[in-house]
Amino acid sequence: MFEWSTVCGARPAVMGVVNVTPDSFSDGGRYLDPDIAVAHGLDLVAAGADLLDVGGESTRPGADPVTERDELERVLPVVRRLAAEAGVPVSIDTTKSSVAAAALEAGAAIVNDVSAGVFDPDILGVTAAAGAGYLLVHMAGKPRTMQDDPHYDDVTAEVGDFLVERLDAARAAGIADGALAADPGIGFGKTVEHNLTLLAEVRALCERVGVPVAIGTSRKRFLGQLMRGVGGLGDDVPAGDRDDATLATVVWSVDRGARVVRVHDVRPAARAIALLEVMRSEAA
Numbered sequence: 032m033f034e035w036s037t038v039c040g041a042r043p044a045v046m047g048v049v050n051v052t053p054d055s056f057s058d059g060g061r062y063l064d065p066d067i068a069v070a071h072g073l074d075l076v077a078a079g080a081d082l083l084d085v086g087g088e089s090t091r092p093g094a095d096p097v098t099e100r101d102e103l104e105r106v107l108p109v110v111r112r113l114a115a116e117a118g119v120p121v122s123i124d125t126t127k128s129s130v131a132a133a134a135l136e137a138g139a140a141i142v143n144d145v146s147a148g149v150f151d152p153d154i155l156g157v158t159a160a161a162g163a164g165y166l167l168v169h170m171a172g173k174p175r176t177m178q179d180d181p182h183y184d185d186v187t188a189e190v191g192d193f194l195v196e197r198l199d200a201a202r203a204a205g206i207a208d209g210a211l212a213a214d215p216g217i218g219f220g221k222t223v224e225h226n227l228t229l230l231a232e233v234r235a236l237c238e239r240v241g242v243p244v245a246i247g248t249s250r251k252r253f254l255g256q257l258m259r260g261v262g263g264l265g266d267d268v269p270a271g272d273r274d275d276a277t278l279a280t281v282v283w284s285v286d287r288g289a290r291v292v293r294v295h296d297v298r299p300a301a302r303a304i305a306l307l308e309v310m311r312s313e314a315a
């Protein structure tokens with residue numbers, strides 16, 4: 032039985048991203064070769080990752096869906112080897128119950144579902160049957176269209192309502208409370224302002240959902256938009272130049288109660304969290 036407390040109970044956890052996709056916005060195509068993806072995952076663990084998130088379908092805005100066969104072919108060899116070699120839990124970033132089932136069979140310990148069981152409700156039962164962890168994410172719409180004029184009256188309340196409702200659905204499907212975590216889905220059907228509001232209200236969100244909260248800001252477009260012109264950056268800050276901004280949001284989120292941060296650049300996040308913990312213990 033997976034328990035989030037084993038990963039993020041003592042201190043916030045860093046989830047390192049291993050995207051085995053040709054088209055993810057910041058690292059698409061770099062780790063398509065399984066050997067390279069596995070080596071990258073092992074590097075992330077050496078850099079301080081507490082868990083690894085393997086994904087075979089890009090969820091960037093406008094992305095096309097991939098077939099189940101392609102997704103399985105991409106992720107399974109990587110999950111199998113990292114689960115055996117990495118020494119940290121591996122999560123499978125998928126919305127498909129069949130991919131989740133195969134990845135759990137191959138050694139994954141957690142299902143990271145950006146659709147929170149909405150796209151394929153069977154994923155909840157598959158996760159429950161395996162005694163795996165479940166990280167459910169808020170997304171408005173589908174990746175293809177989610178950034179087409181997203182609207183909320185009160186983004187924190189609506190995202191909170193959705194997460195609470197989906198957590199209840201996960202419990203009803205048999206997933207244990209200690210195996211559940213929730214994520215507001217930064218950038219998934221949200222404007223820059225929506226993302227900023229959610230970050231401003233991380234603490235309220237943590238209190239509302241009552242399970243560990245994960246935050247994924249890493250290299251996302253809104254950071255590039257916010258950093259325009261700062262410190263010599265141009266108008267179009269490329270994804271690879273957004274790690275400093277990512278780190279600021281990591282520190283901010285963890286200081287406000289987030290228990291998991293999902294990042295591409297693991298080392299600075301792991302070090303910043305370690306330092307925060309030292310400062311926190313001094314302040315206590």
Ligand code: PMM
Pocket residue numbers: 048050055056057086089090091124143144145166168214216217245246247248249293
């Ligand atoms: N973001 C992406 C993919 N998976 N999973 C969770 N739990 N939270 C996120 O914010 C999240 C995710 C998109 O980013 P990527 O293309 O760099 O993986």
